[in-house]
Amino acid sequence: MDETTIIPANPKGAPLSVDDFRTRLAEISADLPRRLRQCADFVAANTDRIAVSTVAELAVGADVPPSALMRFCQIMGFSGFSEMQRLFREAYSPGWPDYSTRLKNLKEEGAGSPSALLAEFIEAGRLSLEALAKTADEVALGRSVGLLAAAQTIHVIGLRRAFPVATYLAYVFEKMAVPAMLHDGVGKLDHRFAMRPGDALLAITFAPYSEETLALAQDAKSRGLPVVALTDRMTSPLVRLSDAVVTVPEVDFGAFRSLSATIAMAISLAVAVGSARG
């Protein structure tokens, strides 16, 4: 290498800044044996704790013996933990800007900038979650869980903007070994006849309500299957087709839902159903 290189590529030297540290971490963590990988992952997720923790504490957090953490420090290029910690102690500036200050900073990037948008969506999500906490109807939620837990197969439908929620539910059900079927409309195939007596339908739709979802709910109802609705308000056309209705208040920003509250509700429903089933 050309020795006139002013800033040394620092191939094996210790990282000199937190940024440097992150880069190095990303570089090496591609192929790492098990314990060292645990260290890397934990450190990546808890970088801020390094400055105020001992080797032993971090080791417990990463679920490795202290000596593994020492080896990790060394392959990161430090002589040991103390040297690594010094980097973070010097860079330590406590009290990240608190949540609201930070949001203001993000917004000040200028209207329409990615950061400003992010701030808006974060705020929308948080408002939605707070509203949900205040308005959640425990009785309706309990009844919904009961209906779904008693079903043989749970059919899930949610299209367009509700589709992400439906796919997440399908994922969670699968992880919990709950028999569930996602009606996704692929190939315009209509799997309504997959719904058998003893099954239940979980239908998700928000204004403007999706025709296909309403149609499937109608079908389930007319065949006497229990229908659980996850929708935006009690005036939703889904309500009169359903045996239990869970509503979720969601703050829209522009044309788009934050989905935070909806997903929190969906996941609670799914996990509750999963544990009710054993």
Next chain:
Amino acid sequence: MDETTIIPANPKGAPLSVDDFRTRLAEISADLPRRLRQCADFVAANTDRIAVSTVAELAVGADVPPSALMRFCQIMGFSGFSEMQRLFREAYSPGWPDYSTRLKNLKEEGAGSPSALLAEFIEAGRLSLEALAKTADEVALGRSVGLLAAAQTIHVIGLRRAFPVATYLAYVFEKMAVPAMLHDGVGKLDHRFAMRPGDALLAITFAPYSEETLALAQDAKSRGLPVVALTDRMTSPLVRLSDAVVTVPEVDFGAFRSLSATIAMAISLAVAVGSARG
């Protein structure tokens, strides 16, 4: 003194919070002998350094011998320096709740009522959003938007737990008339050849990272297409395949992500790209 006083009524007990600490400091520092006053002054002006400094370092800063600082700690009501430091270390790292054990407890106690679960998921979502606000990397976000806005077609991939995010992105891109293609793996069809020069890939994956997503990213990279990563940490294997990386801190509750922060980030990215395009 009455020898029956077992616990000294704690009228001068240790401060229990940083606020408490400041109050106590203000109270006592009125009349203090010279060295202790130096300690008080220095500590008042450098409260934030307590968490990451040793007695010796602070003593040098306050220009007193270490033993003076020890006396100061005791005057403040602590048993010693370590106890005082603990207050500041704990106050700094608020420590995310350990949701996986909490969920296990909920299940084991059978007390996993749906509304209790909902409360937990709402909390997890809120924490995630706040963490996102605090840690969001505006530069990386800006770069990602730039890359995607310059692309002809945007290819989106995200499977399993990331699939809801991918589908939501596809929805938003469609609404904004941005040419985008969702690689959903339906029918095990691999649409890698749909990626043409001038296109870009937006890849989403969280631990445990999805093989297919990494493979597609690798493919895009080797063909020289820009890759934007939306992932959980800088140690993700996606990082070394990508030209821009956006990380999202998400509180996991048991095996499940709240997704609030991830979706907020995704939607911001999509809307920013949409408006950058016109």
Next chain:
DNA sequence: GCATTTTTAGAATATTTATTCTATTTTTCC
């Protein structure tokens, strides 16, 4: 399936760091 190399755990050790103690100095108050 065996030999070689890498990785690991945990005990042993070295180092740093906190804390206490005592002789000395400074302050207080009569």
Next chain:
DNA sequence: GGAAAAATAGAATAAATATTCTAAAAATGC
């Protein structure tokens, strides 16, 4: 100004903490 009390410095010690080392376990290559 001198006796009593309080405060101080610095050395001595105790405790916590980091670091190294070795035998054992995995992983790798042939």
